[in-house]
Amino acid sequence: MFSVCVRDHFMIAHSFRGDVFGPAQRPHGATFVVDVEFRRSTLDADGIVVDIGRAGEALRAALAELNFRNLDEVPAFRGRNTTTEFLAQVVFDRMAEAIGRGDLGASGREVESLRVTLHESHIAWAAFEGPVPRES
């Protein structure tokens, strides 16, 4: 199995609801350093997993909608805690959609699975991984 991974980041404000979060129930924020790993069993004719330039652009586009936002005010997240693990899945879904739309080109369509990791500090990170959904 081959992998290629690209890194970028975004910076947001948010707050959590639930006693489990303690002081993180207050409005605060985070820098998330994001790694997106693209996996497939074989390389394409160019010898790559995915066009790394397009992969980086697709990640930047996916994060641009989140970057410099207060996530408490994003309608799509209403009623949800935008935890690091939840946001890892959000980025996963957006990257899977980008692949489906062809934003990563022909090689991107052969990507079998993704792993998205969000580093929230030097001592904590969260991830979401799974197969790339295929349209029927």
Added chain:
Amino acid sequence: MFSVCVRDHFMIAHSFRGDVFGPAQRPHGATFVVDVEFRRSTLDADGIVVDIGRAGEALRAALAELNFRNLDEVPAFRGRNTTTEFLAQVVFDRMAEAIGRGDLGASGREVESLRVTLHESHIAWAAFEGPVPRES
């Protein structure tokens, strides 16, 4: 699959028995920077894999018994080489026990597997991973 990971460290003395260890047969020591990754298929109602505060405390407690010790004098390790990979399993077992005791709360009981990584330097690390044992 979702993951959450927390990091801490401990500092120990030890020595190894066996020609394969060369100069590491002499009394020496190590700093181990420890990553514990908690994995489960779904998030709980709060949107988390595990209470990260409790996870960090459980890891701190697990490492406290090892920290600032000469492992050659710990009865539980008598006759064993406390290699990095062996210690990764020791930390795994302690974290699994903490989950079983409920130290990580209700969300912690839903953790399906763990990966424990011990970084011994900037050029070497070891890990142990597996499912969290369930009581019968």
Added chain:
Amino acid sequence: MFSVCVRDHFMIAHSFRGDVFGPAQRPHGATFVVDVEFRRSTLDADGIVVDIGRAGEALRAALAELNFRNLDEVPAFRGRNTTTEFLAQVVFDRMAEAIGRGDLGASGREVESLRVTLHESHIAWAAFEGPVPRES
């Protein structure tokens, strides 16, 4: 010259005023990983620059007032942009005060200068450094 450095972090929300900040004028946030370097010309009788345990506690205390806050609502920062470089000086001032109060013990009082670095992402950081002010 000897140095000892300890690391911790805090997570905040804020926004900036001024065209230079572009989209960072919107409410957003950051994780700041903080390094505080303590410098002095000689070691004390115990062979240390500063009691590293107390240094870590003093840093934790200094950051606790900022952690999990919306800095736009902190009275002390009214009318100021809480940029990374500005916050580096804030942490510097608090650590200098802690030294002055004796929170770092007798060895701490011999610290001559500090350098405080705030990492805001994997590609950007800011710092403030200078001598520790002495009371007259």
Added chain:
Amino acid sequence: MFSVCVRDHFMIAHSFRGDVFGPAQRPHGATFVVDVEFRRSTLDADGIVVDIGRAGEALRAALAELNFRNLDEVPAFRGRNTTTEFLAQVVFDRMAEAIGRGDLGASGREVESLRVTLHESHIAWAAFEGPVPRES
């Protein structure tokens, strides 16, 4: 499952053929920081996955043939794009051969799978992983 990982690096020149590579079609180069993870289900009698000293030497030997080379002039790579993911497989194959030859000793022969990661910058890496081929 246990893992042990060792790190080393190599520095090469190369160029790529194919429009997808844009300016990377020009002669350029890279530093690759290489992590090789060795995996097996059980530890040997010494309590190790593999002799870490021998593992490091085998990796150094595998990289020595590539280090300080223009890969465009290496006959074995003629007609291939020496992308990061391709080179991850090259290092994988060489480490698997080293295991097969017994370069990692008896414990090395029990290694079940390998994961080879090549970091090409602070924002991109590639990997190849799979079972260690067994001779019939």
Added chain:
Amino acid sequence: MFSVCVRDHFMIAHSFRGDVFGPAQRPHGATFVVDVEFRRSTLDADGIVVDIGRAGEALRAALAELNFRNLDEVPAFRGRNTTTEFLAQVVFDRMAEAIGRGDLGASGREVESLRVTLHESHIAWAAFEGPVPRES
């Protein structure tokens, strides 16, 4: 003293002349991860050392002329060994020129000194630092 630092990278081929370089006399290459630290004594009215967005763009522009090049073929470097320390000064000079041209805006003109660090691997880096030259 305040500092702000931004990071980027470039990938080049080159070779060295001189016995001291051993196998690095052969055509090879490197990834250089570049940190540029901007220093000044006071913050501007916006509370910044320099417009970090412009700083990043100026660095990208400075590296673009080097990126994906064989430095042995760059006329400006004829007869010079493009060592890591030499290239640190090259990037320093280009950033100082960008400041002089006003590419970093008004706040950039107040930058007093720069430190440019080029990381060539996980075990080696080089730097050049000094005051920003002022036009007479």
Added chain:
Amino acid sequence: MFSVCVRDHFMIAHSFRGDVFGPAQRPHGATFVVDVEFRRSTLDADGIVVDIGRAGEALRAALAELNFRNLDEVPAFRGRNTTTEFLAQVVFDRMAEAIGRGDLGASGREVESLRVTLHESHIAWAAFEGPVPRES
């Protein structure tokens, strides 16, 4: 001012005397990841600060006497606490001696100052820096 830095590591056991050390008074150990920065105002005729190959060998030799040792049993350290900051000076002194002996070659003799940093964990490091003593 130019700098070149090389990294290596060593692993030791030790204990401390003095109430300030708390549980670190017990026999324990550490991995120290060591950075040695060599500084000089000008490059030599080859375009380097120092022969990086020789610098790495000199560092390896300096650390070899400490590596895999119980520092409590090293005669030279009798009655001293081998703290991280103390050991930074020990490595500094050994590197300065290596320069004085000519182990780093002719270019090494032009090194003006050194900074030695010992990373003891992901959250703490210590350093010693100063001019390279010149023989009279």
